[in-house]
Amino acid sequence: MNRIAPRTGLPSKKKRTYGALRPWVIGGAWALASGMAAHAQTQAPTQGFDVSGGDLKTALDAYIAQGGVQLLYKVDDVKGVATRGVKGALSPQDALAQLLEGTPLRTRRSDDGAIVIYTAAAATKPVADEAPQSLDSVTITATRRREPVREIPMQVNVMKAQALERAGAKNLADYVAEQPGVNLTSSGSVGGTLTMRGLTTGPVQGIATVGVYVDDVATGLSSAGANGGNTPLDMGMLDLSHIEVLRGPQGTLYGAGAMSGVLKYVTNQPDTMEFAGSVKFGTSWTQGGGPGFMTGAVLNVPIKEDVAAIRFAAFTDQVGGTYDATGPARGRNVDRGHTDGGRVSLLLTPTRELTVRLTGTVQDVHRKGLGFEEMDKRTLRPWNRERSRQLSANESYSNLTQLFGLDVEYDFGWARLNSITSAQDVKINNTVDVTGRYGPMLSALRIPVASVPINSTVEQHRVSQEFRLTSRSGTTIEWLAGLYLNRERGSNNGVMDANLIGGRSLGLLTSTQSSRYREEAAYGDITWNVTPRFSLTGGLRLARNKQEYASRQTGQLVGSVAANAAGNSSESPTTYLAAAKYTLSDTSTMYFRAASGYRPGGPNVLKPDTDRRVVQPAYDSDSLWSYELGYKADLLDRTLSLEAALYDIEWSGVQQPTRSGAFVFVTNAGAARIKGSELTLNWKPNKEWRFTANAAAVDARLTEDAKGLDAKAGTRLPHTPRFAATLGLTRNFSLADHPAYVGISARYTGKRDAGYRGSAALPSITMPAYTLVDLQAGIDFKRFSVSAYVRNLTNKRGIVSIETGLNVNPNLVTAALVPARTIGVNVNVPF
Numbered sequence: 014m015n016r017i018a019p020r021t022g023l024p025s026k027k028k029r030t031y032g033a034l035r036p037w038v039i040g041g042a043w044a045l046a047s048g049m050a051a052h053a054q055t056q057a058p059t060q061g062f063d064v065s066g067g068d069l070k071t072a073l074d075a076y077i078a079q080g081g082v083q084l085l086y087k088v089d090d091v092k093g094v095a096t097r098g099v100k101g102a103l104s105p106q107d108a109l110a111q112l113l114e115g116t117p118l119r120t121r122r123s124d125d126g127a128i129v130i131y132t133a134a135a136a137t138k139p140v141a142d143e144a145p146q147s148l149d150s151v152t153i154t155a156t157r158r159r160e161p162v163r164e165i166p167m168q169v170n171v172m173k174a175q176a177l178e179r180a181g182a183k184n185l186a187d188y189v190a191e192q193p194g195v196n197l198t199s200s201g202s203v204g205g206t207l208t209m210r211g212l213t214t215g216p217v218q219g220i221a222t223v224g225v226y227v228d229d230v231a232t233g234l235s236s237a238g239a240n241g242g243n244t245p246l247d248m249g250m251l252d253l254s255h256i257e258v259l260r261g262p263q264g265t266l267y268g269a270g271a272m273s274g275v276l277k278y279v280t281n282q283p284d285t286m287e288f289a290g291s292v293k294f295g296t297s298w299t300q301g302g303g304p305g306f307m308t309g310a311v312l313n314v315p316i317k318e319d320v321a322a323i324r325f326a327a328f329t330d331q332v333g334g335t336y337d338a339t340g341p342a343r344g345r346n347v348d349r350g351h352t353d354g355g356r357v358s359l360l361l362t363p364t365r366e367l368t369v370r371l372t373g374t375v376q377d378v379h380r381k382g383l384g385f386e387e388m389d390k391r392t393l394r395p396w397n398r399e400r401s402r403q404l405s406a407n408e409s410y411s412n413l414t415q416l417f418g419l420d421v422e423y424d425f426g427w428a429r430l431n432s433i434t435s436a437q438d439v440k441i442n443n444t445v446d447v448t449g450r451y452g453p454m455l456s457a458l459r460i461p462v463a464s465v466p467i468n469s470t471v472e473q474h475r476v477s478q479e480f481r482l483t484s485r486s487g488t489t490i491e492w493l494a495g496l497y498l499n500r501e502r503g504s505n506n507g508v509m510d511a512n513l514i515g516g517r518s519l520g521l522l523t524s525t526q527s528s529r530y531r532e533e534a535a536y537g538d539i540t541w542n543v544t545p546r547f548s549l550t551g552g553l554r555l556a557r558n559k560q561e562y563a564s565r566q567t568g569q570l571v572g573s574v575a576a577n578a579a580g581n582s583s584e585s586p587t588t589y590l591a592a593a594k595y596t597l598s599d600t601s602t603m604y605f606r607a608a609s610g611y612r613p614g615g616p617n618v619l620k621p622d623t624d625r626r627v628v629q630p631a632y633d634s635d636s637l638w639s640y641e642l643g644y645k646a647d648l649l650d651r652t653l654s655l656e657a658a659l660y661d662i663e664w665s666g667v668q669q670p671t672r673s674g675a676f677v678f679v680t681n682a683g684a685a686r687i688k689g690s691e692l693t694l695n696w697k698p699n700k701e702w703r704f705t706a707n708a709a710a711v712d713a714r715l716t717e718d719a720k721g722l723d724a725k726a727g728t729r730l731p732h733t734p735r736f737a738a739t740l741g742l743t744r745n746f747s748l749a750d751h752p753a754y755v756g757i758s759a760r761y762t763g764k765r766d767a768g769y770r771g772s773a774a775l776p777s778i779t780m781p782a783y784t785l786v787d788l789q790a791g792i793d794f795k796r797f798s799v800s801a802y803v804r805n806l807t808n809k810r811g812i813v814s815i816e817t818g819l820n821v822n823p824n825l826v827t828a829a830l831v832p833a834r835t836i837g838v839n840v841n842v843p844f
Contacts, residue, residue, distance in 0.1 A: 068094075069116065086129070156259070164594075173255045185205075196208050198732050199813045203378060203383070204410075211733040212713075215767075220668065222271075226275065227374065228372070230418045232416065235613060236528050249376070261274060266552070280372075285316075285360065291842060291843040309328030323359045338402060339402070344404075353377045354376040375413075377412075381409060387828075411441065433479040441471040447466070468508050469508075482494050501528075503528045509523075522571065524564065525564065534556035538552030551591055553587070553588075557584075582631065593605050602644070606640075652697050660690075660691075668681060683719045685730055707738060752793045759784055761784045762784075765780045801839075802839075804837075
């Protein structure tokens with residue numbers, strides 16, 4: 014199968030904006046769309062084609078090179094087929110139609126926008142699902158171009174939604190579990206810290222190191238004040254096509270917060286040709302927990318053939334919970350809850366050159382409590398019983414996320430222009446019981462305390478506008494240039510009360526934090542295809558950001574005088590990219606890549622329970638340089654795909670969150686160096702068998718003493734396994750003339766340190782290695798399909814993260830574990 018570089022449209026978002034930016038963004042975007050539409054109606058850009066007649070595959074290769082269009086087809090379908098060729102000034106669509114005239118072949122658009130060539134008798138299933146998945150047949154858009162994976166000089170992984178569903182994966186933690194070197198450090202069933210290649214300093218981070226996108230819409234915040242680094246968007250299975258994982262710094266294209274990589278959710282686009290949909294039902298049971306239920310539906314409605322369509326998607330997922338609470342707030346399955354989501358996408362293609370996509374996504378997450386286990390620090394066995402924790406106050410969690418986007422794309426032929434407008438609203442409410450930390454202190458003061466909860470509300474608002482011009486692919490010089498504007502507002506407000514025996518309460522602390530962040534950037538890259546086999550790429554991003562913040566604290570822990578702090582900061586960072594790629598053969602390439610990245614600095618909250626003067630009032634930005642050498646190949650007649658990389662990262666000014674009781678502060682902990690290697694292998698020798706293997710080895714250490722942490726140079730960074738790997742084997746077969754499959758996979762995570770060895774401020778506990786085994790099976794009856802899965806077959810107790818600051822008992826720690834054995838069944842009914 015061949016799939017080659019094309020017209021690159023990237024979906025994005027827009028709907029709601031704020032302040033003075035609202036009329037400028039909306040007016041500018043729609044003026045651009047209407048102006049382009051008027052221009053397109055009077056002038057359809059054409060290109061000069063000169064493709065000789067004869068063998069169709071040879072002709073298609075020439076057509077791709079001349080038109081820069083992406084095609085997806087089976088080699089067997091075009092083998093032995095002749096064409097009369099095409100010559101003259103034509104649009105790419107008309108030229109392809111002439112090439113295929115008189116043949117039994119047809120064309121359609123795939124979900125990700127590629128042109129699919131298929132035989133008239135072919136099944137409606139996309140050919141990408143029927144053939145070996147070579148590196149040439151997998152394309153991504155996260156590089157801002159639609160490119161085959163093998164042509165991209167960096168490590169890239171693609172997770173297909175169908176494969177994730179088969180494995181019973183339903184959330185972000187499940188997704189990244191399939192990707193060694195990518196970690197989500199859980200914070201109790203929901204949320205967490207997403208990291209790649211060992212760029213982590215523990216279970217809590219102020220600012221994210223991984224950029225998370227939905228199509229072209231950025232999510233999260235670039236500042237730490239509103240918990241932006243610990244709330245990566247979890248899209249569930251909300252009408253996803255696939256997930257793209259770009260490893261290594263992506264600062265030139267994505268800016269701040271993408272210093273270790275980018276994770277991009279790619280959703281299914283509306284289809285203007287076919288009315289279709291599906292309904293899904295699922296149920297699951299987790300060892301020691303309650304049952305779970307899932308329902309979802311997708312509906313695609315063409316409004317006008319080849320011009321307009323709208324797509325609806327919705328789901329609800331009931332989580333049974335597996336953790337219990339002991340003590341005054343005792344309960345069963347306290348982490349139970351539900352997640353509801355919906356998405357609407359409108360696609361307009363009034364001309365062949367103009368594409369407009371408007372999207373809206375809403376997701377609402379609710380949990381009755383958090384999923385932690387109290388365990389003995391010395392043995393790492395349950396303090397009381399498995400998956401339980403003593404609670405004196407009820408806990409809860411909710412997260413309402415709204416994303417809106419507008420992507421207007423116009424193809425001039427020589428280049429493609431995108432106007433991308435997006436807006437985000439997030440509101441998080443959280444209640445955490447910290448009685449174990451502060452109850453004994455209050456009791457020592459003869460205060461009859463019953464419970465000490467912290468109730469917090471986090472709000473995140475973000476609106477951005479991006480203009481991007483991308484040259485045609487397949488030329489000697491390829492380039493990309495863009496402008497980016499971003500405005501953010503965040504707040505983090507909390508109340509900590511001591512609920513006294515008898516019903517009264519004592520106001521210990523009321524904290525309010527607010528922040529504003531703005532960024533303007535210009536970026537671009539250029540690729541010089543020196544020869545057909547050798548190319549050089551350079552990239553640059555010039556940015557300017559400004560941050561304002563304020564905090565106020567009152568209550569018994571502060572004293573009679575309120576504690577106030579305010580300030581601002583600004584930076585003008587520059588990020589760089591340099592890459593070289595050499596094509597060894599038609600199926601293999603080598604590359605070298607050097608790239609930089611950074612995160613902005615920010616303010617610290619005041620520390621109310623000790624002398625506030627000892628706390629660093631603000632922390633500086635941190636930055637890094639990454640050097641990567643890689644190899645990619647399709648071997649054994651393209652049945653075996655292989656990707657391998659070695660990298661060396663030099664990280665300076667490391668931002669290190671440090672916990673003091675229930676409060677987290679950020680300091681700059683010197684410098685670190687991370688050396689690692691990655692391997693990805695997919696082998697499909699025939700239609701029946703597929704074998705997959707992924708592995709990552711990481712050596713992440715401080716290269717300077719971390720002041721304030723008592724951590725010496727040479728100490729390993731926390732929460733990074735030295736080695737992680739996944740292995741998978743799938744067998745496809747026919748059962749009573751119905752397609753079926755069975756599969757088994759194993760996931761290994763090596764030992765990790767929960768802190769820094771020798772540090773009193775962030776003490777280390779070694780988290781043991783663990784291996785999880787999963788099973789999957791399914792059958793397709795055409796009218797409906799059934800799939801079943803088992804995750805964590807042997808019910809292993811893998812520790813994901815350990816917290817040491819929520820209890821005064823030095824031998825009692827709080828840990829998040831991998832989900833217990835889960836058995837599930839899903840039914841999908843297409844129509």
